[in-house]
Amino acid sequence: MKVFEIFKSLQGEGAFQGTAAVFVRFAGCNLNCKWCDTPESRHGGTDMSHEEICGKIAELGCANICVTGGEPLIHLKALVPLLKRLYDDGYYVEIETNGTIDPSECFPYAAICMDVKCPSSGEHSDLSILAKLRPRDMVKFVVGDMTDLKYAQSIIESYDTAARLFITPVWGSDCHAIAEYILENRIPVTFQVQLHKVIDVK
Template sequence: MIVSEIFRSLQGEGRNQGRPCTFIRLAGCNLRCAWCDTSYAWEGGVRMSVAEVLDRVWLLNGNHICITGGEPLLQRDEVIELLKKFSLHGYTVEIETNGTRDFREMQAFASICMDVKCPSSGERSDLSLLPFITPRDCVKFVVADEDDFLYARAVMARYDIRGEVFITPVEGSDYRAIADYIVDENLPVRFQLQLHKILGMK
């Protein structure tokens, strides 16, 4: 598999925000979001076997894993192999995905965080995947402006999303205005800033 980096940090967002975590960032992405903060993972990376990834994770300690990208599901077969190994060794795993690839095969081994792309990103997710989100999964909308909010609200009205829904502001946007909008509209979401960025962590 092609790996951009493997590192320890706090999970900065999603259901496990604040939890110590080992991140496996896979290289390669099929989208080019306008505000992407990991564009260095679009290309490059180092080829590693599943066994090498497992060894690196074991050396870093900790039993909570986040597989992210880039878009990790572009390396579907290797990710499934890795998930099965983690399951055998008692790790808890979550996968962060841009919602353009079917994740159902992964759900037996990992929770899913589907990042639904809003208009400001310049990209689109496959909304037909939303009915497969379960209560142990979550959905995230990264929003920059009112158009993004209207889009997120329309998606939530159209689909019965069974997992928790998060609204995360684009870095540098008006955080207070976004929080006020959530309160004023009484949206069934949780507002969430990226904790790792506030702390200056990777």
């Protein structure tokens, strides 16, 4: 499996924001989002076996694992056995995905955080996946402007999902205006800023 990096940090977004986690960032992505914060991970990476990955995770000493990218689900066939091993070893695993690949094979072993691509990203997610998500899963809308925010609102109102919903402003956008719109329109989401950028960690 092509691994871009493995490191320990604080979870910047989602239900476990602020919690320590080991991030396993896989190389390669099937999208080219305009505001991607790790464009360097689209290429390169180092071939690592499951044994090597698990060894590095053990060295870092944290029970929470965030599998990210790039897009980790492009490695689905090799990823599922790794997830099972981590699950069997007692780790809590969350997968960050761009919502273009069905994550159902991962359900027994991991929670899913689906990043629904809004118009300013220049990309699209497969919205049919929303109906498959469970209460332990998350859906995140990273919004850069009011067009993105209204798009997120339309998806929330039109698609049923059991997952928790989050709206996160693109770093540097007008957080105040986004928060006010959420309140005024009673959008049932958790609003979050990108903690990892606030405190300047990975």
